[in-house]
Amino acid sequence: xxxxxxxxxxxxxxxxxxxxxxxxxxxxxxxxxxxxxxxxxxxxxxxxxxxxxxxxxxxxxxxxxxxxxxxxxxxxxxxxxxxxxxxxxxxxxxxxxxxxxxxxxxxxxxxx
Amino acid sequence: xxxxxxxxxxxxxxxxxxxxxxxxxxxxxxxxxxxxxxxxxxxxxxxxxxxxxxxxxxxxxxxxxxxxxxxxxxxxxxxxxxxxxxxxxxxxxxxxxxxxxxxxxxxxxxxxx
Numbered sequence: 552x553x554x555x556x557x558x559x560x561x562x563x564x565x566x567x568x569x570x571x572x573x574x575x576x577x578x579x580x581x582x583x584x585x586x587x588x589x590x591x592x593x594x595x596x597x598x599x600x601x602x603x604x605x606x607x608x609x610x611x612x613x614x615x616x617x618x619x620x621x622x623x624x625x626x627x628x629x630x631x632x633x634x635x636x637x638x639x640x641x642x643x644x645x646x647x648x649x650x651x652x653x654x655x656x657x658x659x660x661x662x663x
Numbered sequence: 664x665x666x667x668x669x670x671x672x673x674x675x676x677x678x679x680x681x682x683x684x685x686x687x688x689x690x691x692x693x694x695x696x697x698x699x700x701x702x703x704x705x706x707x708x709x710x711x712x713x714x715x716x717x718x719x720x721x722x723x724x725x726x727x728x729x730x731x732x733x734x735x736x737x738x739x740x741x742x743x744x745x746x747x748x749x750x751x752x753x754x755x756x757x758x759x760x761x762x763x764x765x766x767x768x769x770x771x772x773x774x775x776x
Contacts, residue, residue, distance in 0.1 A: 583763055593769075
């Protein structure tokens, strides 16, 4: 089955700096890659996703890049703010009708 | 449109007691899921229901049972609670044939003493 590894497990940055979280996946057939943000005591919520027919997707301060050849994808957060502090989960699946496999999560701390 | 709602939000059980976590979604999704999240840990799939009338085991099914009551509702039952089942439980749903974006409920905090 699919295996998703996520790094780093914790990341501390200064407010205003950029943060990058990386995930690798094992199944080359995977074609859907969402990212979830979980604030303390809250539910995981989808923040951005990418499909394998595109290499990059942006939404304001967040972007996701995908390298299908290397089987890895990354979340980029620019101009970090304290409210970006949360746990971020990546995931991968082979698309419609298939299960999502989650990475282990990254705890991002943005220091004011 | 409430999305995914689950009850109760908090529960304390004694070892050996049973209880059922209830979950309902109003997004007309076909697939529903139960995950558990231990402190500082990731999401582990307990059971899922790909469509009404079907249920399948996930990564950590031991000690749990599920019922897909209808398209909207998916319950999780602990028959004889153990301290190792102290966790936060998330119900989730997704449109079966559309990219697998999963929408989570708010979580149920369960403590077994």
